[in-house]
Amino acid sequence: MAERSDDRACPACHITRLSRYNNDPLCGACLLAVRDRVGVTPAWLWDSVPLRQALARTDMAAVMAILRGAAGMSQLEFGHILGWSQSVITKIECGRRDTFHDIREILRIADLLDMPRQALLPLVTGCVDPECGTDQDIAFWEDAMDPLRQVGRREFTVMVSGLALAAALPPERADRGHVRYLQASLERLRRQDAAVGGGTLRTQAVRLFARARAMLDESDYTEQVGRELMAVTADLGLVSAWLAYDSGDQASARALYSEAELLAGSAGDSKVLAHVYANMAQQAVHLARSTERRGTAREALRFIDRAADSARYIPSSALHALLALRQALAYSQLGDAAAFRAAIDRARREADRGPHDSDPSWTAFVTHSEIAGYEAMGAVQLNRPGDAVPLYQAVLDDDGRSPRDRAYYRARLAAALCAAGDQREAVAEGLRVVGDLGEGLTSTRVLNELRPVRSGTHELTLDIHQEFCQQFDAAERALAAT
Numbered sequence: 284m285a286e287r288s289d290d291r292a293c294p295a296c297h298i299t300r301l302s303r304y305n306n307d308p309l310c311g312a313c314l315l316a317v318r319d320r321v322g323v324t325p326a327w328l329w330d331s332v333p334l335r336q337a338l339a340r341t342d343m344a345a346v347m348a349i350l351r352g353a354a355g356m357s358q359l360e361f362g363h364i365l366g367w368s369q370s371v372i373t374k375i376e377c378g379r380r381d382t383f384h385d386i387r388e389i390l391r392i393a394d395l396l397d398m399p400r401q402a403l404l405p406l407v408t409g410c411v412d413p414e415c416g417t418d419q420d421i422a423f424w425e426d427a428m429d430p431l432r433q434v435g436r437r438e439f440t441v442m443v444s445g446l447a448l449a450a451a452l453p454p455e456r457a458d459r460g461h462v463r464y465l466q467a468s469l470e471r472l473r474r475q476d477a478a479v480g481g482g483t484l485r486t487q488a489v490r491l492f493a494r495a496r497a498m499l500d501e502s503d504y505t506e507q508v509g510r511e512l513m514a515v516t517a518d519l520g521l522v523s524a525w526l527a528y529d530s531g532d533q534a535s536a537r538a539l540y541s542e543a544e545l546l547a548g549s550a551g552d553s554k555v556l557a558h559v560y561a562n563m564a565q566q567a568v569h570l571a572r573s574t575e576r577r578g579t580a581r582e583a584l585r586f587i588d589r590a591a592d593s594a595r596y597i598p599s600s601a602l603h604a605l606l607a608l609r610q611a612l613a614y615s616q617l618g619d620a621a622a623f624r625a626a627i628d629r630a631r632r633e634a635d636r637g638p639h640d641s642d643p644s645w646t647a648f649v650t651h652s653e654i655a656g657y658e659a660m661g662a663v664q665l666n667r668p669g670d671a672v673p674l675y676q677a678v679l680d681d682d683g684r685s686p687r688d689r690a691y692y693r694a695r696l697a698a699a700l701c702a703a704g705d706q707r708e709a710v711a712e713g714l715r716v717v718g719d720l721g722e723g724l725t726s727t728r729v730l731n732e733l734r735p736v737r738s739g740t741h742e743l744t745l746d747i748h749q750e751f752c753q754q755f756d757a758a759e760r761a762l763a764a765t
Contacts, residue, residue, distance in 0.1 A: 721761025
């Protein structure tokens with residue numbers, strides 16, 4: 284059959300033909316690669332192999348199509364963000380206009396999308412792989428193009444407290460396109476977090492949060508857009524706080540949670556508000572565990588009460604199961620075994636109700652295996668680490684868990700084995716986790732769960748123990764540099 288003249292090749296792969304009836308800018312395989320795959324540690328939120336390839340060959344028509352396809356936006360919506368009409372976006376993607384080849388326009392668009400200069404390196408070097416140049420060349424270009432590439436913990440805290448980030452000025456008028464891009468970025472952050480952890484993503488998240496706050500404060504918008512912008516900004520604050528928490532930066536996490544609480548309350552978004560309080564309870568339990576202060580555990584119970592009040596008209600079984608689980612851990616921290624068991628049973632009853640249309644997307648992890656994980660954590664806190672071991676193993680048998688969740692629960696399993704006296708097996712389980720930390724997985728929270736294994740197995744003289752200690756120390760240094 285003759286090829287239709289009105290069909291065109293996918294701008295990313297240049298192989299698959301796109302039907303004129305297909306509204307997506309890329310073929311299905313390329314859309315999957317730029318939206319869902321997280322095989323590369325991102326230099327930027329929307330980083331992907333197809334994007335790097337297009338930049339390296341200076342194919343700016345493909346770059347435009349890839350960015351729009353990754354965010355799942357129409358040409359009209361994307362044009363609103365970039366200050367171009369739909370027809371301009373169409374002409375750029377079809378290669379009939381060279382506007383996007385002007386370096387001033389490239390940098391302007393990068394700023395509007397909060398794209399760090401480092402992500403443009405393939406355009407400068409012509410290399411898809413950021414490691415293909417010499418170390419000296421890479422260091423020069425990264426430092427020159429992205430001054431915020433290396434941000435220490437103290438500097439990050441200052442950035443959070445004042446949201447003093449080098450972001451572009453907000454648009455004079457914000458519309459649905461801007462809100463849609465923020466929502467797409469929010470979902471992308473959550474997907475990336477499940478794979479690589481908070482260390483890699485926290486600065487990008489706070490940059491987006493600062494950008495959204497600036498729009499909320501300075502831009503003009505309709506009443507409807509204002510409500511949507513307020514809600515997505517609150518959610519971005521929440522995700523930024525979670526990523527700081529996962530990175531081990533508790534002060535920044537608390538400050539960001541407080542920002543998110545105020546914004547969610549102003550937006551009247553009960554789901555986001557319940558989520559904020561549930562996460563604040565989680566952090567309070569963590570602090571109670573690390574400081575052994577009972578008052579912080581009681582604070583967690585008060586946060587759960589606020590979350591339950593916010594969620595009282597939401598029938599979501601997953602949300603109420605999550606609140607019961609967070610409450611259970613607070614009770615275990617206080618040594619109240621009966622209240623802990625009652626809360627776990629309540630969570631299990633909620634999960635038994637099955638999914639509900641009102642379940643927020645971020646509650647997808649609240650399953651029976653998550654309940655088993657919380658039951659195991661409570662058992663360890665109540666001085667029954669032997670009971671926790673089979674529960675943790677049951678969690679790891681669930682193939683539906685995300686890579687970061689699996690690493691976290693395996694680290695908890697290693698610590699439980701160590702507490703139960705099985706040091707050899709604890710080190711073996713720890714080795715299955717620690718090698719990924721600092722490179723593929725940047726979660727200080729996971730590393731901290733392995734500390735009891737690092738400090739509690741010093742009597743072992745096995746080679747695997749020495750290997751574990753070396754890898755743990757290397758991971759600690761790598762995560763400290765993120």
